[in-house]
Amino acid sequence: MANTSLSAVVRSIDxxxxxxxxxIIAILVVGSVYTMVTAGTLTLLSPTYLLLQLKVASFLGIVACGMMLVVLLGHIDLSVPWTMAASAMIAAAVGGPWAMPIGLGVGLLIGIVNGIGVAYLRVPSMIFTLGVNVVLRGLMVMLTGGFSPSSQPTDLMLFLSKNDVLGVPNPVIIWALVCFAVAFMLKRTPLGRYIYAIGNRESAVYLSGINTRLVLVASFALCSMLAALAGMLLAGYSSKAFQAMGDPYLLPAIAAVVIGGTNILGGSGKLSGTVVGTILIVLLQSVLSVMQMPEAGRQIIYGVVIIAMLLAYGRGGRLRL
Amino acid sequence: MKDLKLRITQNIGPILALILFLILYVFYSSLHPRGFTSDLFVQNSNEALTLILLGMAQTLPVLLGGIDLSVGPLMTLVNSLASHLVSGSAVEIVAGMIACLVVGALGGLLNGLIVVYGRLQPIVVTLATGAVFSGIALFLRPTPGGTVDPDLNWVATNALAELPATYGWWPNGSPAWFQFIQGIPMPIIILVVIVLVVWIPFRRSETGRACYAVGSNEGAAYMSGVKIERAKLAAYTLGGLFAGLAGLYFAIQTGSGNADPIQAGTYTLNSIAAVVIGGTSLFGGAGGVIGTIFGVAVLRSITFCFRVVDSDSAIGFLANPLLQPMFEGLILLLAVSIGAAGIFRMKNRLSIFR
Structure with missing residues (x-):
């Protein structure tokens, strides 16, 4: 009996x-063996190191949460990098107590534009958000080209990204809150159900009397707002809002979502997977740099890991008619 | 007559791109201080050919209904490789060029194998293989540098007249027939040869038609006995070959190798934009390489136009090079939004869901 219940438990974990x-455990073991051999310490297993990794991961994690919402619909948001940069730069330029609300508002606006293009004009999301990304980059160049606005993050942004509560860094707390909110939204609210349903077959959801276009717009808006939040936190963390600050976050965010088991065509996937995927990617990059792997080797391993993980569990069905 | 009408409606995307390109280019060359000259055309075609070849590489996966995010990294990989191999004696140069193209095709084949037999989605596969290609490129060329045969560079980036002149084919003066064509830029000739030798035969072959069938409806293609796996493998391999050609030309043009991953990403995104402007459907099954060529021509002539705008005039802000990406983005958004106008003419609202 005990045997069958154990296998049932194993099977229930996806x-x-x-x-x-x-x-993740394998990465930590390999890294620890390396530090043990070279330096005789177990730096990688110390709470300081792990918390620092979580802190670094929280920016990517928040972006990936938003990206996941869009991927669940069967779409993608390539405008994330400059959404991050634009909201952080505008927030820093505005300054004062209104900086963060205005930054989030910028994200909301970008998300609505994306949503309108995808939901109402029916332009493929890949190309529309790509265009929006380029336009945002141009707008930011225009903003900073003529005169140079402040790029200093406000006190609130610094507090949220640099301080900690009872030893837990603030960004990690924010990431956790975002995860809970998104998980609740996906599991317990109609919006979440619509998102999964649209990812499976939009026409069926439309015929069920649901305004699928509004759901698309809402999801794109949420995705962009989360990217804006991450951008502002990142500006606080690096003490500066700068151009191209979001560029290294696009592909890892997509990778985190698909490594976490979300179908890139939409319709299925769990938030817990996205969180684990985020941690995997951040830890992999960090441990490889601890092991002094050159950039070339890191890129190769990164790519091979994504393919290997997906071959292990992300394969599509055979075409059967 | 009816046949002509049908052909126009079927190729409306490439035709619109061609018209837009002609308008932009006439505008550009009329504003250019020296007007339209052979030199100007040579220079412009030089700037366009790499992206044209890369756009062609992107077109094939898109025709299948997929996408290839690894074309840019594969291009930089071949570019880095070429900066090691394409120099020395004539035999070495030819062998090096062939090796570069083989590596490009193999990279495409790798994508195809993982997509077909791994049954993964092309977007995530090429995202990952793109990282691998970038890594190999960085390994080959950690810092920009290397050499490519300077004679080859001179020939490939100038008018046709330089080809016999550089290699001394006709020491007693060129024959009369050559005088007519010697002003044609070499990049244009390279492009025409590639289209005639590679694309047209492929498009007319069984496998080429199968690619279009798979792209428009994979299930129906399967039921009709189309060899789906062969079509996909062929398309990705040919895409890799085109990416290899792009990398090789880029190396010949710049005379060096550069493994910059950011540049690779920009090229990938531009290639997608060019494919879309050229009228190839991102859902697959419609479009082609010819449209993409005009798509790149449109993208590039926008950049050219901004160059000749007088920076003191009322629209002088257009001349700011930093703003050019934004206008390219706006034009891309405008083009795809106009293309989406058909949505409002649909009789059945259900048909807007694909």
């Missing part, structure tokens, strides 16, 4: 979580 979790 494959992405299992594989990604195992891989």
């Amino acid at each position: 494959k992405p979580l299992l594989f990604a979790g195992a891989f």
Whole structure:
């Protein structure tokens, strides 16, 4: 009896979580063996190191949460990098107590534009958000070209990204709150159900009497607002809002979402997977740099890991008619 | 007559791109201080050919209904490789060029194998293989540098007249027929040769038609006995070959290798934009390489136009080079939004969901 219940437990944990979790442990073991051999310490297992990694991961994690909402719909948001940069730069330029609300408002606006293009004009999201990204970059160049606005983050942004509560860094707390909110939204609210349903078949949801266009706009708006939040936190963390600050976050965010088991065509995936995927990617990059792997090797390993993880559990069905 | 009408409606995307390009280019060359000259055309075609070849590489996966995010990294990989191999004696140069193209095709084939037999989505596969290609490129060329045969560079980036002149084919003066064509830029000739030798035969072959069938409806293609796996593998391999050509030309043009991943990303995104402007459907099954060529021509002539705008005039802000990406983005958004206007003419609202 005990045997069957154990296998039932194992089966109830979904494959992405299992594989990604195992891989995270494998990364830590390999890294620890390396530090043990070279320096005789177990730096990688110290709470300071792990908390620092979580802190670094929280920016990517928040972006990935938003990206996941859009991917669940079967779409993608390539405008994330400059949404991050634009909201952070505008927030820093505005300054004062209104900086963060205005930054989030910038994100909301970008998300609504994306949503209108995808939901109402029916332009493929990949190309529309790509265009929006380029336009945002141009707008930011225009903003900073003529005169140079302040790029200093406000006190609130600094507090939220640099301080900690009872030893837990603030960004990690924010990431956790975002995760809870998004998980609640996906599991317990109609909007969440619509998102999964639209990812499976939009026409069926439309025929069920649901305004699918509004759901698309709402999801794109949420995605962009989360990217804006991450951008402002990142500006606080690096003490400066700068151009191209979001560029290194686009592809890892997509990778985190798909490594976490979310179907890139939409319709299925769990938030817990995205969180684990984020941690995997951040830890992989960090441990490889601890092991003094050159950039070339890191890129290769990064790519191979994504393919290997997906081959292990992300394969599509055979075409059967 | 009816046939002509049908052909126009079927190729409306490329035709619109061609018209837009002609308008932009006439505008540009009329504003240019020296007007339209052979030199100007040579220079412009030089600036366009790399992206044209890369756009062609992107077109094939898009025709299948997929996408290839690794074309840029594959291009930089071949570019870095070429900066090691394409120099020395004539035999070495030819062998090096062939090796570069083989590596490009193999990179595409790798994508195809993972997509077909791994049954993964092209967007995530190429995201990952793109990282791998970037890594290999960085490994080959950690800092920009290397050399490419300077004679080759001179020939490939100038008018046709330089080809016999550089290699001394006709020491007693060129024959009369050559006088007519010697002003044609070499990049244009390279492009025409590639289209005639590679694309047209592929498009007319069984496998080429199969690619279009798979792109428009994979299930129907399967039921009709189309060899789906072969079509996909062929399309990705040919895409890799085009990316290899782009990398090789880029190396010949710049005379060096550069493995910058950011540049690779920009090229990938521009290639997608060019494919869309050229009238290839991102859902697959419609469009082609010819449209993409005009798509790149449109993108590039926008950049050219901004160059000749007088920076003191009322629209002088257009001349700011930093703003050019924004206008390219706006034009891209405008183009795809106009393309989406058909949505409002649909009789059945259900048909807007694909």
